[in-house]
Amino acid sequence: MMNKKILVVDDEINICRSIKACLQPEGYTVTSCLQADKAFSCLLDEFFDVAIIDIRLGKSSGIELFKQMLSENIATPVIFISGNASLNEAAQTLKLGAYDFIEKPFNVDKLLVTIKNCLDFQKLKTRVSNLEGAQQSELLGEHPLMDKLRLEISKVAKSDVAVLISGESGTGKELIAKQVHQQSKRSDHALVTVNCSAIPNDLIDSALFGHVKGAFTGADKHKKGFFETADKGTLFLDEIADMPLSSQSSLLRVLESNELQKVGSDKITKVDVRLLAASHKDLKAQIEQGLFREDLFYRINVIPIKSPSLRERSSDISLLVEHFIDIICQRNGMAIKTIDDNCNDILSQYAWPGNVRELLNAVERMIIMGGEHLTQIDIPEEIQNSKLKLALDDEQLSLKEFKQLMEREYLLKKIEQYNGNITEVAKSLMIDRTHLHKKLTQHGIKRHQSFD
Numbered sequence: 486m487m488n489k490k491i492l493v494v495d496d497e498i499n500i501c502r503s504i505k506a507c508l509q510p511e512g513y514t515v516t517s518c519l520q521a522d523k524a525f526s527c528l529l530d531e532f533f534d535v536a537i538i539d540i541r542l543g544k545s546s547g548i549e550l551f552k553q554m555l556s557e558n559i560a561t562p563v564i565f566i567s568g569n570a571s572l573n574e575a576a577q578t579l580k581l582g583a584y585d586f587i588e589k590p591f592n593v594d595k596l597l598v599t600i601k602n603c604l605d606f607q608k609l610k611t612r613v614s615n616l617e618g619a620q621q622s623e624l625l626g627e628h629p630l631m632d633k634l635r636l637e638i639s640k641v642a643k644s645d646v647a648v649l650i651s652g653e654s655g656t657g658k659e660l661i662a663k664q665v666h667q668q669s670k671r672s673d674h675a676l677v678t679v680n681c682s683a684i685p686n687d688l689i690d691s692a693l694f695g696h697v698k699g700a701f702t703g704a705d706k707h708k709k710g711f712f713e714t715a716d717k718g719t720l721f722l723d724e725i726a727d728m729p730l731s732s733q734s735s736l737l738r739v740l741e742s743n744e745l746q747k748v749g750s751d752k753i754t755k756v757d758v759r760l761l762a763a764s765h766k767d768l769k770a771q772i773e774q775g776l777f778r779e780d781l782f783y784r785i786n787v788i789p790i791k792s793p794s795l796r797e798r799s800s801d802i803s804l805l806v807e808h809f810i811d812i813i814c815q816r817n818g819m820a821i822k823t824i825d826d827n828c829n830d831i832l833s834q835y836a837w838p839g840n841v842r843e844l845l846n847a848v849e850r851m852i853i854m855g856g857e858h859l860t861q862i863d864i865p866e867e868i869q870n871s872k873l874k875l876a877l878d879d880e881q882l883s884l885k886e887f888k889q890l891m892e893r894e895y896l897l898k899k900i901e902q903y904n905g906n907i908t909e910v911a912k913s914l915m916i917d918r919t920h921l922h923k924k925l926t927q928h929g930i931k932r933h934q935s936f937d
């Protein structure tokens with residue numbers, strides 16, 4: 486049984502009946518509607534794999550219904566049917582993005598083939614967008630901790646259990662969730678990502694479970710929640726520690742029963758969702774402070790995965806930098822820039838509190854502001870300054886080495902301050918230009934393109 490859901494919208498009851506009679510024996514579940522407004526509320530309430538809509542619906546129009554669907558981001562593909570529509574109207578439906586148009590009276594085989602092609606096309610579209618997503622969501626790193634992480638991902642992807650991804654901010658928790666989804670049997674369906682900290686507390690329930698029209702002030706239409714959008718796919722709840730306690734109870738109920746009630750409704754809707762969650766906060770500490778429900782913690786933490794900080798795998802920094810240079814230059818239509826080897830030493834010594842996200846931003850800044858060959862002076866100041874702090878803390882450093890290091894850092898800072906203008910730098914340091922050039926050679930500071 487293929488169990489695909491089809492919505493038929495036609496104001497002639499006999500057409501609805503005859504389409505139902507052809508589709509049901511083929512394993513389709515068919516819902517019929519005689520009016521556009523009823524059809525629209527069905528589409529808001531439930532997910533359909535295909536909608537078959539008549540262009541002329543008594544007083545209303547199938548094309549208007551389709552426009553309403555587009556404005557609500559209802560992604561159900563539409564096949565239009567009509568016995569008396571003009572060529573112009575047929576062309577209009579296709580232009581708006583309908584999958585196909587069939588003229589009435591149609592033969593059963595033609596309808597069945599069109600539905601099957603439409604379903605195949607949808608499947609292909611999801612695959613292509615997943616593949617595109619997979620390309621952008623490659624987890625880079627050759628450190629053994631990354632090999633371990635990739636192995637864990639491939640194992641959990643084969644199961645359907647809840648996974649809790651922990652790790653500092655910017656370590657790639659969202660990428661891990663994408664990988665788990667893409668490698669799982671749910672990859673032909675949606676991965677819905679929700680950042681719980683970005684939704685106001687009083688709207689979380691309606692965002693997750695949906696609401697019906699009039700459920701609260703401002704609820705002027707029915708709305709599907711993230712759970713229903715993720716039906717048959719994966720729901721990734723990022724920053725789950727920020728979810729209020731009352732919503733945590735509702736979430737637990739839904740996870741245990743696989744059923745939900747929209748806010749303001751007593752109708753029960755079945756959902757089939759795999760849950761992934763992430764937090765950079767320590768959930769055990771949150772439980773102790775009474776901020777997170779212990780029973781929910783056990784429900785979402787069936788398998789824990791830890792995303793390592795960049796500090797723990799600093800040997801991966803040069804590889805990440807090269808990759809980011811390639812993608813950022815390509816994205817901005819620039820020739821690929823090169824980078825000095827000693828930049829990697831400096832970048833590897835920094836603590837990276839914002840992890841890979843901070844590294845990505847730093848490289849982006851260096852590319853935008855720097856020349857064709859990136860050198861130490863292109864590295865953002867706060868990262869350079871951290872080197873001074875490290876030097877001060879380094880008990881192995883001799884006075885001579887410390888003085889050399891300070892001198893080098895000071896020269897770089899001045900060069901940046903005067904945009905590489907050597908005459909100005911020499912003047913500010915109260916030495917002559919020849920002396921300054923000698924110092925630069927001695928410290929291996931290369932001439933930047935904007936030097937004089």
Ligand SMILES: Nc1ncnc2c1ncn2[C@@H]1O[C@H](COP(=O)(O)OP(=O)(O)OP(=O)(O)O)[C@@H](O)[C@H]1O
Binds near residue numbers: 657723
């Ligand atoms: N191993 C990696 N390889 C390539 N890119 C990575 C890697 N880890 C993280 N990134 C990139 O770093 C950025 C931040 O990653 P992501 O959003 O997944 O982190 P996060 O842990 O979910 O952060 P937060 O806790 O703030 O939500 C993204 O642009 C992501 O593509």
